[in-house]
Amino acid sequence: MRNKLLPILFILSISFLLFCPATYLKAQEVSFYKDIAVIIQTHCAPCHNKDGLAPFSLLTYEEVASRSNFIGYVTKTRYMPPFKADISFQHYKNENTLSADEIQLIQTWINTGAEKGQKKKRKGEDIPTDIHQKNAPEPINVNDYDLSIGMQKKFQMNSPGKEEFRFFYAPVNNEGSKMIKSIQFVPGNKKLVHHSRIMTDTTGSIAGIDGMSESDTGVYQYQTKPLADNFLFGWVPGNDRIVFPEGTGKKLFQGSNFIFNVHYSPSPIISSDSSFIRIKYTDKPVDREVITLTLKEDNISNLPFIIKANQVSTFYMRSAMLTQDVSLISIMPHMHLLGKKFKSFAVTPSGDVLQLINVPDWDFNWQMTYTFQKYLYLPKGSVIYAEAQYDNTINNERNPSKQPKDVGYGWGTNDEMMNLVIYYVTYKPGDENKIL
């Protein structure tokens, strides 16, 4: 046996010696069409395309090569693609990150002269003159919605160079409650709208907030009123809608009115925006209603929720014990500018720990709803925990106060929040195998 193996080993080592340098050399010949196009196509093109969610498109060799150094920088620093959750902690349906190898490949490509290479045909596919947006949401049938509701009037942005946080009130006052299948936010001016959050009010008493800026003093009287849904949907570029799983729907309460909280990027010119949302109701009765479980400031165990000036503070919160078996759909942490880290996990009655989300480097501008890959089963009696770290020192470059002051709860961007918004349905056997 041993004798038979030796020649084989010998041949193997020889071929290794012969082919290794060739393979090594080949790896050095990194070209756009051979190696880079597919990375850009998968990870960047869903936002960097002609529709302009991102400021420029990355679809052709010319578009990518002309910005190659910049692209090398934003990928190496992991600023792009903007996905903040740690995927070694939990995986998500909508995850989009580059592997260390892909980042290195981009670096090698740039350092070896950003070669174009040969266009390669794959089963009739011509990459990448017309890069397909592989991970992009399915094309939207623009007529496939039941309710389209927008800002009552155009917002005029008159101060170039200044960012704005505005509230808009969009009354619907629907008769009877409805079941929502999907919610889509459509930014009117894609160059201006940075992100937005949709809330609902059923009291009608917040109507006066329409058009107000977060810095208007009058806004505070509204921000203390409880909302029917304080997080119906949070939109950031690339996260344009939420579709609830088959057989489920989210209730739109009777007499709902929408509040849009829109963050506008500074614009070099005077411009305007008129954004709206599109809602599709479920077409058949659903067997399960999507429920929102929101952990908020009153779930914090180390109150008061005051982030002292010049301090880094951590707050801990926990949910009540779950009173039934549930299947989690998605999770969304929420903090403002002082936020630094956010982590959440659940502990089952038998002591198992389920990792839900870890955002090690919180970025206010890139908050999103993270949908699990499959329903995540949590048995009755489980408790959900979260911890969040805030940096209220001058080392936090996003600190809105150059001279830090104590900061407490409020919706306003310069106040703070600690929220964890989870969508779930009651558990049905087999859920844990259902792909979302």
Ligand code: HEC
């Ligand atoms: C989820 C949508 C999205 C994805 C995916 C995405 N980008 Fe972006 N990108 C944006 C938006 C929006 C901006 C402008 C706002 C900003 O810079 O924060 C931007 C800005 C940039 C910039 C300019 C940065 C600056 O400081 O001005 C570069 C370069 C860039 N992206 C490259 C990439 C590359 C390369 C990829 C893929 C590896 C990628 N992006 C993936 C949305 C996206």
